Amino acid sequence: MSEPTSQLTILSLATRISKEAGIAYRGVSGTSRAMPPVDHDDLEDIKQTINDGIRQFIADAPSTGWQWRKRILQVNISGVEIIGVADAADSTSLTDATLEDTYDEDNDLNGYWVYINGGTGNGSYAQIEGYTASGGVITVEDWLDAYGNAGGTDPDKDSTYIITEYETVGGDIARYPLPEYFGGEVNGPIGYYKDTDHSQFIGWTSESIIRAKRQANDSTGNPFLAAIRPFEPIAETLGPKRRYELILYPNPIQNDVLEFPYILVFNGIDMETGVVESASETTLVDSTRDEADDYFNEWRIDILDGTGRGSYGIVSDYADGTFTVADWLGWDDPDENSVYVVQPLDNLHPAGMKFDEAIKCACMAEAEQYFSNKMENSGHIERYIQKALPKAYEADARSLMFIKTKCKEPKMRTWNLVEKIDV
Numbered sequence: 001m002s003e004p005t006s007q008l009t010i011l012s013l014a015t016r017i018s019k020e021a022g023i024a025y026r027g028v029s030g031t032s033r034a035m036p037p038v039d040h041d042d043l044e045d046i047k048q049t050i051n052d053g054i055r056q057f058i059a060d061a062p063s064t065g066w067q068w069r070k071r072i073l074q075v076n077i078s079g080v081e082i083i084g085v086a087d088a089a090d091s092t093s094l095t096d097a098t099l100e101d102t103y104d105e106d107n108d109l110n111g112y113w114v115y116i117n118g119g120t121g122n123g124s125y126a127q128i129e130g131y132t133a134s135g136g137v138i139t140v141e142d143w144l145d146a147y148g149n150a151g152g153t154d155p156d157k158d159s160t161y162i163i164t165e166y167e168t169v170g171g172d173i174a175r176y177p178l179p180e181y182f183g184g185e186v187n188g189p190i191g192y193y194k195d196t197d198h199s200q201f202i203g204w205t206s207e208s209i210i211r212a213k214r215q216a217n218d219s220t221g222n223p224f225l226a227a228i229r230p231f232e233p234i235a236e237t238l239g240p241k242r243r244y245e246l247i248l249y250p251n252p253i254q255n256d257v258l259e260f261p262y263i264l265v266f267n268g269i270d271m272e273t274g275v276v277e278s279a280s281e282t283t284l285v286d287s288t289r290d291e292a293d294d295y296f297n298e299w300r301i302d303i304l305d306g307t308g309r310g311s312y313g314i315v316s317d318y319a320d321g322t323f324t325v326a327d328w329l330g331w332d333d334p335d336e337n338s339v340y341v342v343q344p345l346d347n348l349h350p351a352g353m354k355f356d357e358a359i360k361c362a363c364m365a366e367a368e369q370y371f372s373n374k375m376e377n378s379g380h381i382e383r384y385i386q387k388a389l390p391k392a393y394e395a396d397a398r399s400l401m402f403i404k405t406k407c408k409e410p411k412m413r414t415w416n417l418v419e420k421i422d423v
Contacts, residue, residue, distance in 0.1 A: 008356035010269045010347050011036070011302075013363055014046050020364075020378065021046075021371040028275070028337045032305045035339060038273045049370045051268045053363030054349050058266055060362075060389055067399045068351050069264045070187055073178070075246055079220065079253045080112075081173050082163035089121070089155040092140055096161075099136030106133050109163065114138060115171030118160035123233070124152030125171070128163070138163075142294075146170070146233040148177075150294050165255070169245050170233050174214070174223075176246045177231055181350075183265030184244045190226050193257035198222050202258065210249045223248035226258070266350050271343035272296075276306070279334040286340075287321040294318055299342050301325065306338035315342065354395050361388035 014036040018024035023042045024034035037043050058066070082102075088095040094114060103109055109131040116124045126140035143152035155161070162171030169175035190202050199222065207227035231243040246258075274286040284301065296318040303311045311332060313325030323342070334340065349359045364380035 007353050008349070008360055010050065010271060010343065010349070011341060013050055013360060014271065016360075017046055017049060017363065017367045017371075018042075020375055021367060022374045025273070025339065027305045027339060032339075035304050036271070036273050036341065038275055038339065043271075043273055045370065047269065047271065049367045050363050052370075053366035054266055054269070054359060056366060057351070057355075057359055057362035057389075057392075062393050062396065065263075066351070067396050068355065071262055071264050072259055073182060073262050074193065074257055074259045075176050075178070076166045076255070076257055077176060077223070077248065077252045078165040078173060078255045079251070080163075080165040080255075081171070084161055084163075086119075086155055086157060086159045086161060087136075088157050089159055091143065091154045094138050094140075094155060094159075094161065096136045099138075100133045103131065103136075104133050107131055108133065109138055113164050113167050113171075114140065115162045115164070115168070116143075116155045116159050117162055117171055119156065120159050121153045121155035122159075123170075124155065126152075127167075150292070169231065174248045174251045176248075178228075178244045178246055180243055180267055181264055182244055182262055183242075184228060184230075185263040185265075186228060186260060187263050188261035190258055190260035193259050196256060199224075202226055204228075207247055210247050213249050219250040220253045221250040222254070222256070223250060223252055223258075225249040264350060269343075269347055269349070271341055271347060273304075273339070273341045276334050276336060276338040276340060278336055279308075279338065281333055282325055282327065284323040284325075284334055284340060285321055286323075289321040291318070293320070296323060296342055299344050301340055301342040303328075303331075303334045304339045304341055306335065308332045308334035308338050314345075355392055358384075358388040358392035358395075 015024065015034055018036050019034045023037050023039075023045075025036065025038045026032045026034060036046060058069070082099070084096045084098060086094050086096055099109075107130065109128050112128045114126055114128055116122055121143065123146040124143040125146070126143050128138045129141055130139040131137070142150055143154055144150060145152040164171055164173055167177060169177055186204065190204060192198075192202060202224050203226070205225045205227055207229040210225055210227050213225070225248065227247050228244050229247060231245040274288065276284055277287055278285045294317070296315045299315045301313055301315055301323055303309050308328060308331060311328040311330040311334065313328050315323050316326060317324040328334065349355075351359060361380065361384035365384040368375045368378050368380045
């Protein structure tokens with residue numbers, strides 16, 4: 001379900017800050033409507049301002065913390081663990097004829113994950129995109145390194161592997177990588193999701209206790225102990241991402257879903273802009289870009305000005321400054337000197353629509369300080385502190401404050417939403 005069109009977008013926020021700071025781009029002719037800057041340094045200033053503004057808003061929480069940051073995380077776990085040795089392998093496939101003995105239908109392993117745990121390619125992994133039962137051939141888009149980055153080492157004949165139904169850490173069914181928006185802060189007990197056919201009990205403990213138990217007896221069953229620890233698979237260097245993993249004891253024996261409350265962290269917004277050199281029905285070229293191949297894959301690219309203004313597409317491939325889309329949706333195809341913006345599909349602030357005004361004011365207040373020579377005394381700081389932030393406290397408090405009241409009808413009760421301000 002799409003969000004309302006009145007939502008605050010990062011693009012609209014970047015455009016407003018750019019206008020007030022005097023660094024908006026107005027097309028090749030200089031007469032177009034304001035857009036975020038295409039100059040790299042100016043755009044970096046805008047992104048830094050927005051990210052700092054959102055972080056400041058998060059830091060300005062009420063004494064009980066923001067309710068919108070308190071979320072529930074669900075983790076799929078599985079007892080499926082397929083171990084084998086490759087008959088052959090290359091950059092996009094791995095073959096093991098013994099697989100067809102158990103998985104005898106095409107596509108049986110689609111969506112599973114394969115991890116190379118020995119031999120050439122040790123530490124690489126990928127999600128399975130296709131499976132051909134005859135011969136036991138699995139296909140992948142690319143082999144990733146141990147941290148999930150493109151460019152993992154390809155396996156070869158005699159490489160050993162593990163296949164798991166859900167994403168794990170190195171193929172270990174007791175270890176599950178947690179999303180990047182989880183910052184390591186648990187906010188309550190962990191338990192099995194509803195409708196499980198066994199005990200609901202599972203408890204938090206120290207990761208050292210689980211590690212010691214696994215070393216002594218690496219048994220299987222329904223996990224009853226869990227711990228959070230920094231995600232650091234075996235590799236030669238430390239990973240570039242500050243992620244966490246869930247580790248369980250004993251190893252799961254069946255599919256289950258675990259859930260626990262946590263505190264959401266903000267990873268930051270991103271976007272890039274530029275001027276088109278050339279384009280076609282399915283491509284856009286900007287050779288000034290220097291990002292690695294596939295960096296923009298699955299991002300959304302919009303045409304802001306020039307031919308094709310209003311058109312957009314989802315990037316299916318990016319390499320050497322060339323964006324590829326299935327088709328340009330909306331209006332005409334872009335052309336030389338069209339202006340584009342490319343950004344992740346989830347490029348939204350984390351607080352939700354009802355905090356749009358507070359987020360906007362926080363970012364404008366940050367911009368007033370950052371671009372003080374051009375936005376001095378614009379009043380954004382006062383507006384944020386005196387009006388937007390108190391209103392945000394009210395909105396956050398209303399999200400959980402209910403009282404029970406009686407209705408006139410017999411044996412019926414209802415819940416009425418009331419305001420309770422805690423500032």
